[in-house]
Amino acid sequence: MRKRGKLLQVLSCKFGLYYDCREVSLNQAFSRRPPTTTQNLSLIDDIMISSFDPACTWWLIALWLLLMLALAAWTYRRLHAHVQTSYRLLMLGLEVALILLGLILLAQPLRTVKRPEPGSFRIAVLADQSLSMNTQDGNQTESRRQILTRLLNREVTPLQRLSAQGRLDVHGFADDCQPVIYDGNTPLLEPLPGRTPLGPTLRQFLNQDVAAPLGAVLMMSDGRSNAGEPTMEVAKLYRTSGIPVSCVGIGQAGAARDLKVQAAADAILAQRDDDFTVSAVVSSAYTTPQTVTVSLQEHGVILSTQEITVPPGQSANVTFTHKTPVAGHHTYAFRIDPPADDSRPDNDLDFISVNVQEPPAFHILYLGGGLDWEWRFLNIYAQSNDQINIAAIIKTGPESFFLAGIPEEPGQPLKAFPSDTAFYDNYDAVILDSRATAMFNDEAVASLRAFVENKGGGILLRGPVDALPAPLRDILPVQDVQPLRATRETRPIVSRDFIFARDLAGTLRSAQGIFLPAGTLVRPAIGLKRAARPALTLPGLPEGQGVLLAGMGFGAGRCAYLGLESTWRWRLSATSGQLAHETFWNLILVWLSETSKPRVKMHGSGAKAGLGEEMRLDLDVLGDDFRPAPDARITALIQTPDGQTREIALAPADEVIGRYEAAYYPTVAGEHRVDYDIRLPASRLTRTTSFVARPIGVEAENTAFNEELLRDLARVTGGRYYTPEEFLAQGHSLPLSPLLPMREETRPLASSWLLVVLFCSSALIFWWLRRRIGLK
Incomplete structure (x- = not known):
């Protein structure tokens, strides 16, 4: 039986068929653990020879085989004295090939084709939309988010081929996970607030109770995981469940070459028409001194500039003096012009809030x-x-x-x-x-x-x-x-x-x-x-x-x-x-x-928040009778520094009557203007305030590409690791779970066009050689 199975493997491979092709990593080869009993399927069909349907009885086929082999041997010996050895060996090989092809025609082996049932399983595509994906790695013309947008375009060949095999569930994730919205073929990948919990995000899809089973997971990320349970602990659950997780690493590894600016204080107080000073700290991760220009700006207008030299691996302070005749909250920006190879353009800008006061009126x-x-x-x-x-x-x-x-x-x-x-x-x-x-x-x-x-x-x-x-x-x-x-x-x-x-x-x-x-x-x-x-x-x-x-x-x-x-x-x-x-x-x-209360009290005026961190939009509203209003309808229209707008509805607070609240997570650094529309039963009020989002917080502290985590995740779960270029070329052949429902098709091997081509080619070459040496 062993010899027969080996023969069938040789036959199937000889005729261009795939027989249970598998990949074995070096870690598995040298591992002391016993081999697993299940193996991941590829999107390429799993093909093997399952049985035979002979054209006649086996003893007649064996007799024919012996006769053909004896005839081939007799012909080889008969031509020994008349034909060169090379010609005789070539003709012998062709005769054996024709005999084997004839044997296949007589034995009629049947091949079984196994492939996943199209549409019977899901392929989860997880796109990292956290703030760290805004990073533009050094010497790159695209940010990580722009690369991700290009990979998820519906016209990309790998996605088209994957969608033909199983149902694609494309989700973006950060603190929360939500379906990706497309504008035609282009995904709309706005930055999502909060941290990046890779482990909990994977667990969420593993625990989903839906009709179609999960066949594979494709994660596109920079590998920054800063919340929730460890990613590799969840990877063990995926390995136990037999679901491979393939990863596309988006980012560039290498030593940090970075200049960053940070305000020395979050906010300061100043008096109208009086001079005040604002300070910032410029830090360098370069190994050589860097000369950089620092500018103080308000609403994009440059107010003052200074040129400083930052020692290697150290910091330098810069101070500006300014005054304004306008009272209220002012947001000033510190901006540096970094070298061309700066690895993190996102921290070249920081903000400070100045509350310019005047005597109370x-x-x-x-x-x-x-x-x-x-x-x-x-x-x-x-x-x-x-x-x-x-x-x-x-x-x-x-x-x-x-x-x-x-x-x-x-x-x-x-x-x-x-x-x-x-x-x-x-x-x-x-x-x-x-x-x-x-x-x-x-x-x-x-x-x-x-x-x-x-x-x-x-x-x-x-x-x-x-x-x-x-x-x-x-x-x-x-x-x-x-x-x-x-x-x-x-x-x-x-x-x-x-x-x-x-x-x-x-x-x-x-x-x-x-x-x-x-x-x-x-x-x-x-x-x-x-x-x-x-x-x-x-x-x-x-x-x-x-x-x-x-x-x-x-x-x-x-x-x-x-x-x-x-x-x-x-x-x-x-x-x-x-x-x-x-x-x-x-x-x-x-x-x-001095006891008079404003009709609308805005708690977040002039507040500071880190990118991706929660900013509370809380209001205390008095109604038309100056009592706390329990029946107001309030919306906040937020204008971000990049010119976009977002509308948020405020909900009544549970603990305080007349208080309305909502949470907002800024994703763009700078001054955010908030216009409140307050609708009461008999009146309508409008108020305007602002707050500052700064490039601080967990997502901004470390944006280094974590390739090792993504490679380990793919290795442990049985998936594959791709670079963006490799995914575009090879991403259509994702490893799949072996537990997926399969569809089997049995076909005779003799119906293969490859068999016909080989038989005709061998016969024509054999006839040509015989004619060349003068034989009929």
């Missing part, structure tokens, strides 16, 4: 029942103070209003005090003349109360309190007031804490401080509410009486009552009176305004 709204001197001098005071902005709505007639700092729509004059809560969005505090409240409707009263109670705004009431609506009396810190006139000049007592605690110089308590001229009309409080505290009182009266200024907290905001009508007189009294007037109003308005 408070927006105050004055609601008056008539034009008076108090308003006029308050307006003069605000115009001389850059931190205080006062707008006004003052009733001047039955159907007329005086407006200051508030735009009026043409042809639509204001006919009533505002009743919409949205009107108070941009204000921190309100000065309310109680005489104006008589013209407030219910909606106006409710909006003003919501401004204090929910938004955290401040309100200062002045004037008589008898006509105040009940909702506004609730927020009044005094029980009632009593109008009086000062009989002589009086200096009220200023509390050292509470509202005037910031008067560290004692301006209001000094001899040149505030005073009440004789005949001044005042309205001291008659009793305070439990939470109220006095800040300014008349001297010589029992505790709780004669209070001219009292305040308390109410809801999220603050409220105060001022029983003075003519603080403007201080400004006219003497040189020091102007200082006392400004100090008095500065301290009151700052105290009222």
Whole structure:
């Protein structure tokens, strides 16, 4: 039986057939482990001789064979004296060949062809879309991602032939794994955020429960695995399951030749119109000194440049001085012009965020029942103070209003005090003349109360309190007031804490401080509410009486009552009176305004994030009633530094009402602008902010090509390792799992065209030789 099997192998190989061709690595040859019982199939058909269907009985075939061999031997001996030895040997060989071919025709061997059932299995193609694939290796004209895009083009021959054998599942992976989207024949391989877990990605496909079994895996990667379980541990599972993993290594090995720049700090604070300095560190991995130009840029515009020399294997510092008249978050870029053989162009750019500050400004709204001197001098005071902005709505007639700092729509004059809560969005505090409240409707009263109670705004009431609506009396810190006139000049007592605690110089308590001229009309409080505290009182009266200024907290905001009508007189009294007037109003308005909450609070403004790392897009939103909004619909439109846009929907947070959140993973370094569209049931808000993505993080720390890991993965699982060029030439013959369903076809060997060609060729050559030596 052994001899017969050996003969069949020789016959099948002789006639151009493939008999269970296998590859044995040196590691397997010298391994002490016993050989495995299963072997991987190739996409080339597995062909062998299985049986015979002889044309006659075997004893007749054996008799014919002996007769033919005897005739060949007799012919060789008969021509011994007449024909040269070379001719006789050649003719003998041709006779034997014809006898063997005739034997095949008589024995009729049957060949069995085994091949995987087309479409009955899957071939998983895993494309590495992590940020390390953005690397452009030294002396290469394409980045790793561009090479990957070329390999996955549907017009590439290996993919076309693989898809004819099994169903191709092409997935891109980084932290997550998702199907690759094609635009025609070209794959859209955008960088995916997060780290690169090669092991968990392979395990995900091994554990998939789908109808079509997994026949092979083709991984295209640079071999950087920085998360999850070790890749080789999962490779052992693939070997046990009999599924080969072939790898295409994308990258270039070699010693690092790199210059990189890194900002010395993530962010700094600066003042508007003042000089500030930003610093960066340039590091070299070269073995020779490198001279490089470093530039400071904003929005692609070069602001300044410096040329420095970096010693081999060391670092050098560079510092720029700059200033700007524009307050807010600014993103500045440090860029270097590296040598041509720099291996990592991705770290030639870094960013720093500069928060340019200006003195805080408070927006105050004055609601008056008539034009008076108090308003006029308050307006003069605000115009001389850059931190205080006062707008006004003052009733001047039955159907007329005086407006200051508030735009009026043409042809639509204001006919009533505002009743919409949205009107108070941009204000921190309100000065309310109680005489104006008589013209407030219910909606106006409710909006003003919501401004204090929910938004955290401040309100200062002045004037008589008898006509105040009940909702506004609730927020009044005094029980009632009593109008009086000062009989002589009086200096009220200023509390050292509470509202005037910031008067560290004692301006209001000094001899040149505030005073009440004789005949001044005042309205001291008659009793305070439990939470109220006095800040300014008349001297010589029992505790709780004669209070001219009292305040308390109410809801999220603050409220105060001022029983003075003519603080403007201080400004006219003497040189020091102007200082006392400004100090008095500065301290009151700052105290009222500092609890005001923005309608939209953006937590990520000016934040810094590493490439591929999570960036939180979190907002706190107040609704139309200034309460946390549970029913807002928010989308964020992100504009990346490379000009692309991405829209993300924010979801309500579980733990905080009115907070909306989403996660974003930047894949491009630079300033990302975020435009928020906030839709509420009765209004719509828009906000804009920005954050900076820097080339830092796990994916940017080490982008060296890890060829060894990919080769080990292919070797252990029984797959093959390809370079990109080898895959384009040979990638159509991937090793397949031996456990795949096979289709067998049995055909007679005599029907092979190769057999016919060999028989006819041998017969013609044999006839030609006989004619050449003169035989018939």
